[in-house]
Amino acid sequence: MSMDNLEKQLICPICLEMFTKPVVILPCQHNLCRKCANDIFQASNPYLPTRAGSLTSGGRFRCPSCRHEVVLDRHGVYGLQRNLLVENIIDMFKQESSSSKPAPERKEEMPMCDVHEEEKINIYCVTHGVPTCSMCKVFGAHKDCEVAPISSIYQTKKTELSDGIAMMVGNNDRMQGIISQLEEACRAIEENGRRQKTVVCEKFDQLYTILEEKKRQMSQKVTAEQEEKVNYIRGLTKKYGDHLEESCKIVEQGIQTMEEPEMALFLQNTKPLLKKIADASSTAHLDKVERGYENMDHYNIEFKKEGRALRSIDFIQDEEDEEEDDVDGEAAAEEGDGAQTVSGGSAVTVASVQPPAPQQTNSSPSSAKSAAST
Template structure:
């Protein structure tokens, strides 16, 4: 019976369940009054009728903290546990038949001053339980007292209400904690998404820079190859001319060694003609001074460095200015092209400005 009694104790009022007994979705039981008290404490702003909440809401089970969601009938929509109510009736019948008198002499405390007297009254002035003799003859004779049972009921009700209020406060705090956790998750997700967007923008900027670098490098390489090919061709012409002159000189030396005058004269005249023609270099081109210079391909990224250093997140003012620029561009597209064509031909432009042509590589010179 003692074990059974422990199973029939309400976790809120700490007494045997009072009818009707309601069963929660988590299979724990409560007195309907206790369930209503917890519900009111968890939902203080819901409308009440006759001291009972009849609209939908939620609260947590005091035993397992499982959230109980109620419909529009409120606590009265919970199912009654008729089995527990029948067990309570059987327990009370068995308890009254097996126990002749509910004497609790062993458990009831005795007065410390009057050891033979039971504590049966409550001193309201001193806020302490005492016995009747203390009120009549003892230290509490001038104090205001009340029956122990009435004070017990009042304080038990206050304690029950406080427990219900604490449970409701815990539910609200748990709700706030859940909201904060959700906010943390949202902040982490938003941060990851925005960092991904920023990285995509920078990757796009890197791609533009790489494309522009390739285009400008190709221009320099093209002129470099053009100049090299021309210089190498001119070098071959001079080498061929030098080889021809060398052969003529060797022929002249051999002719100078000829002892026969007739043979010498026959050979000397055409040789002099060849020497005269060989000394004429008018058909050979000469490289203009500074032809090897490639300084016209130098770049200055001071403006672009300033623009890249100023890269930042968009503010409301920037959005307003950008909208104004778009509207102005739509009104006068031709004017925008004329006035900003040079300024927009910088590093980040998708339509780069043409590079300057190299100077006239060679000039024909006569000897």
């Protein structure tokens, strides 16, 4: 039998630790620590009369391994037979273990149970996911629950936390890359906006006196979209930055928890920390910017047609009849941009020039904001 298998045979079913001297053997041939047997006996016989610290009559309790009823005399647990063979095996096992393994570092005192103040927290309730004591398993709130040694759960949860931290570090690196891309997109939008406004101004300088108001309107339109896009990108950058900052705090907290030497304290802090890691690992609530969102090339401007119209403006000929003058006047009034001046008794008509509206594309801030996160 290997040392590990031997050690499992020497574990008390109550405290889940190696039997503590003196070991008692029950009539059903199962073994218990004397302290654990006494705890079960007292819990099963809370109203048994005592005198000067000793029992005045016998009592009974059930074996935790096979549920066999154990009947005690007036000596109580101390009347049970000691298992000297198991005691000798435990001594030999401890000597063998101490000679083959380096002396363990001194650990901090284990935390005590809140319900049973004299009991150490030495087992883990798998059903409720909390560390507890052996008395809670036998008589307390966890008597019907599945339990396991705290050391095995400690290793499992520590591995789970380590994997969670590694995943968070990878997510943080990806988010940092996204933030860099967002900052580059913001700079591209600002540069494209400045370039497009320059093109708009150059085009409108050719028609400055007539189209000054139109130039102002179109410039405002470009600026409005630029500001809307920049504000959206900056807001999204702030969201990713806040998420990254929170993730870094969780990673730091996880690293500090990994350094906790006490298993029970570690497990008490692991459950909420793993919940935070799971919540922070998801970026589904953060929008993604669709490809080409920073583009503003849809503000194309071409004034060839309007230039030809301006070059065709001329005086009204004197031989034209008044009816034609009225038709021209009505057309100018309907277009709204036409004007008539009188110079030297002659009517001069300024051709109406209406630049076409800038070509619209689907790359609008609202469409990008509603893009599904991928």
